[in-house]
Amino acid sequence: xxxxxxxxxxxxxxxxxxxxxxxxxxxxxxxxxxxxxxxxxxxxxxxxxxxxxxxxxxxxxxxxxxxxxxxxxxxxxxxxxxxxxxxxxxxxxxxxxxxxxxxxxxxxxxxxxxxxxxxxxxxxxxxxxxxxxxxxxxxxxxxxxxxxxxxxxxxxxxxxxxxxxxxxxxxxxxxxxxxxxxxxxxxxxxx
Numbered sequence: 794x795x796x797x798x799x800x801x802x803x804x805x806x807x808x809x810x811x812x813x814x815x816x817x818x819x820x821x822x823x824x825x826x827x828x829x830x831x832x833x834x835x836x837x838x839x840x841x842x843x844x845x846x847x848x849x850x851x852x853x854x855x856x857x858x859x860x861x862x863x864x865x866x867x868x869x870x871x872x873x874x875x876x877x878x879x880x881x882x883x884x885x886x887x888x889x890x891x892x893x894x895x896x897x898x899x900x901x902x903x904x905x906x907x908x909x910x911x912x913x914x915x916x917x918x919x920x921x922x923x924x925x926x927x928x929x930x931x932x933x934x935x936x937x938x939x940x941x942x943x944x945x946x947x948x949x950x951x952x953x954x955x956x957x958x959x960x961x962x963x964x965x966x967x968x969x970x971x972x973x974x975x976x977x978x979x980x981x982x983x984x
Contacts, residue, residue: 795903799835801832801835801836801837801883801884802835802836803836803869803870803883804869805867805869805883805884805886805887806885806886806887807886807888808886808887808888808889808890809865809886809889809890809919810883810889810890810891810892811865811889811890811891811892811924812892813863815862815888816863816864816865817891818863818955819859819860819862819863819865820825820860820863820865820889822856822859823912824846824853824856825856825859827846827861828842828846828853828856828857828866829860829865829884830858831845831846831916832866832882832883832884833873833887833952833956834861834915834956835858835883836869836870836882836883837882838879838880838881838882839853839854839857839880839882840879840955842851842857844937844957858881859883861882864885865884865885865889866882866883866885867882867884867885868880868881868882868883869881869882869883874892882960885948887949887952887953888948888949888952905966907965910963910965913963914963914965929971929974931965931974931976935972937968940968948964951959951964952976970975
């Protein structure tokens with residue numbers, strides 16, 4: 794089944810900075826990140842989300858509530874079904890990024906995108922379908938910041954792709970300082 798549609802089918806902000814511990818905790822749960830991924834395609838009801846993830850509706854409703862209270866999800870439309878108003882939830886932004894706590898509050902240290910990516914990518918690795926690279930470069934901090942802006946642009950482009958095809962792909966990137974990485978001594982004649 795190949796479907797090609799605008800991503801997603803509702804209006805949302807391009808990016809939102811997450812600046813509170815509650816927001817970071819809200820996105821640190823694997824089920825909630827899956828819900829966010831599904832809502833990248835289109836708005837959905839709690840019932841649709843529960844069916845997609847194979848979990849009880851009450852469990853999914855709880856996780857949707859946590860995301861909505863954190864400002865990460867929003868009701869994007871409603872419809873009347875018999876005597877009940879059905880809510881369709883959507884993401885508040887295409888991309889969320891964790892701020893540095895500039896607005897106060899201590900951000901939890903337990904959120905790690907790479908831990909999620911490692912768990913998600915294991916079946917692809919086992920099947921020989923995983924593409925991955927790791928490189929190291931000793932560069933000035935300002936060059937690292939410039940490079941990260943280029944990577945963020947690439948991820949933005951990936952985020953904007955129309956949803957089609959039968960397979961969902963994940964992409965994980967990171968740029969991090971390594972304080973104890975070995976360094977060669979200066980070459981002879983260098984000081």
